[in-house]
Amino acid sequence: MRRPPLAAAGLGLAVVGLALAPDSSSFDLLGHSLGPLVRDVRVFNDFEDAAANDNLVPDPMFPGATGAPLAIWKAAVEWGSALHGDGTGDPTQFDGLGSGEANFDFSWQGLALGPGGLTDNTHSALHADDVGVLAFAEFGQGGWRIRYYENWTWDDGPGAIPAQHYDLQSCAAHELGHALGLGHSSFLTTMSAVQSGGDTSKRSLLGDDRAGVQAIYGVRSVTKPRITSASWDGLQLTIAGTGFAATGNEVWFTRAQPSPSGQVPRVDGVPSSGSGTLLMVTVPPEAGSGDVLVRIPGPGGGATLSNAWPVTLACEPIVSTCPTTANSAGAGAVLSAVTTQSVSANDLALHASGVVPNQFGLVFYGASAASLPVAGGTLCIGAPLYRLAPVQASAQGQLGVTVDLTAPPAGAGTIQPGQTWLFQLWYRDPAGGAGSDFSNALAIPFCP
Numbered sequence: 310m311r312r313p314p315l316a317a318a319g320l321g322l323a324v325v326g327l328a329l330a331p332d333s334s335s336f337d338l339l340g341h342s343l344g345p346l347v348r349d350v351r352v353f354n355d356f357e358d359a360a361a362n363d364n365l366v367p368d369p370m371f372p373g374a375t376g377a378p379l380a381i382w383k384a385a386v387e388w389g390s391a392l393h394g395d396g397t398g399d400p401t402q403f404d405g406l407g408s409g410e411a412n413f414d415f416s417w418q419g420l421a422l423g424p425g426g427l428t429d430n431t432h433s434a435l436h437a438d439d440v441g442v443l444a445f446a447e448f449g450q451g452g453w454r455i456r457y458y459e460n461w462t463w464d465d466g467p468g469a470i471p472a473q474h475y476d477l478q479s480c481a482a483h484e485l486g487h488a489l490g491l492g493h494s495s496f497l498t499t500m501s502a503v504q505s506g507g508d509t510s511k512r513s514l515l516g517d518d519r520a521g522v523q524a525i526y527g528v529r530s531v532t533k534p535r536i537t538s539a540s541w542d543g544l545q546l547t548i549a550g551t552g553f554a555a556t557g558n559e560v561w562f563t564r565a566q567p568s569p570s571g572q573v574p575r576v577d578g579v580p581s582s583g584s585g586t587l588l589m590v591t592v593p594p595e596a597g598s599g600d601v602l603v604r605i606p607g608p609g610g611g612a613t614l615s616n617a618w619p620v621t622l623a624c625e626p627i628v629s630t631c632p633t634t635a636n637s638a639g640a641g642a643v644l645s646a647v648t649t650q651s652v653s654a655n656d657l658a659l660h661a662s663g664v665v666p667n668q669f670g671l672v673f674y675g676a677s678a679a680s681l682p683v684a685g686g687t688l689c690i691g692a693p694l695y696r697l698a699p700v701q702a703s704a705q706g707q708l709g710v711t712v713d714l715t716a717p718p719a720g721a722g723t724i725q726p727g728q729t730w731l732f733q734l735w736y737r738d739p740a741g742g743a744g745s746d747f748s749n750a751l752a753i754p755f756c757p
């Protein structure tokens with residue numbers, strides 16, 4: 310990708326030409342293509358400009374990513390066979406993200422640990438200057454690498470950007486076109502050779518770009534598997550769609566942690582139900598929030614791989630659900646938790662402060678919320694309630710309990726991945742009018 314020469318007025322004519330002659334094409338092919346298993350895209354996030362990583366607003370269609378990785382992920386899905394999730398995520402693009410309509414879909418693999426080699430399919434900054442080139446793609450045998458010169462000010466958007474900044478998402482979309490095997494177009498499209506400061510228009514593929522990617526990978530096959538929704542219960546991922554094989558499906562995930570290779574975490578041999586419309590798969594431990602894809606058996610190359618669909622595979626945050634009430638010692642007992650929320654890690658520890666000094670209390674838990682005035686406070690959890698052993702507060706009014714998730718009280722109240730349980734402390738307060746009181750309650754979602 311080049312920046313424009315000082316006089317770039319000629320570019321306007323190309324737009325007119327495209328509008329007047331919709332049947333003509335201008336895309337150019339470099340002569341290479343990516344094999345059906347080469348779909349990973351990663352980012353080594355060493356961009357130095359603050360503007361390259363200042364978009365900290367999470368996007369539900371791009372779970373787990375912000376900043377430069379988020380902008381580059383959006384650029385990748387634009388080349389996909391179908392809308393990425395509901396297509397939202399780019400405020401400059403009103404027809405949605407994912408308009409390639411070819412047998413091609415990238416698999417987002419999150420962060421890389423370095424710029425990698427020529428087949429590591431990684432984006433990174435290049436800490437060098439160039440007077441005319443913004444970024445470039447390099448190719449190895451069956452892969453690519455994309456570098457961005459650091460002398461330009463890169464901007465991660467997501468909306469309009471200042472005229473002196475260069476749009477990372479636009480440039481990434483262009484360079485990924487090269488990785489796919491496209492050369493430059495003489496039309497003013499994603500694959501035109503120049504990108505001006507402040508220009509965000511290359512984020513969105515136009516007809517010529519679409520024709521180019523379809524010329525390499527084929528028009529989206531009618532038998533290509535298609536994901537239309539996915540939901541996670543903390544353990545199992547349920548994927549709905551069309552065109553899944555009866556047996557032998559592969560489900561591809563995004564790797565949770567940065568890795569030296571772009572190897573895609575995947576589960577093989579997954580059967581479908583509902584005439585190829587439903588898959589259920591246990592999420593492997595190395596997978597994290599990102600995209601999921603389904604590959605069916607067969608020789609069809611990219612036609613056997615589905616669109617990429619976003620999934621959130623992380624615990625929701627712990628929430629304090631109901632306020633504490635004042636006691637004879639002060640403002641009231643405050644319950645907090647230290648935990649990974651992982652059932653297999655079994656590391657839940659609860660701590661309370663502001664308890665009446667030296668008095669006994671007990672933590673109890675349940676699955677449903679309530680709001681019932683009891684004693685000096687509010688009971689915030691509905692029956693059935695499960696009680697942990699009583700503990701005595703310190704002279705400073707603090708107490709702590711660890712919860713063994715493998716040994717629930719009286720064998721009941723077993724905590725499973727995907728469930729949310731409420732925890733609250735009841736404690737004695739002899740000097741308070743009612744004799745006892747309650748802390749706030751915590752809603753803790755549990756994960757595998």
Ligand SMILES: [Zn+2]
Pocket residue numbers: 310311483487493501502
């Ligand atoms: Zn280029």
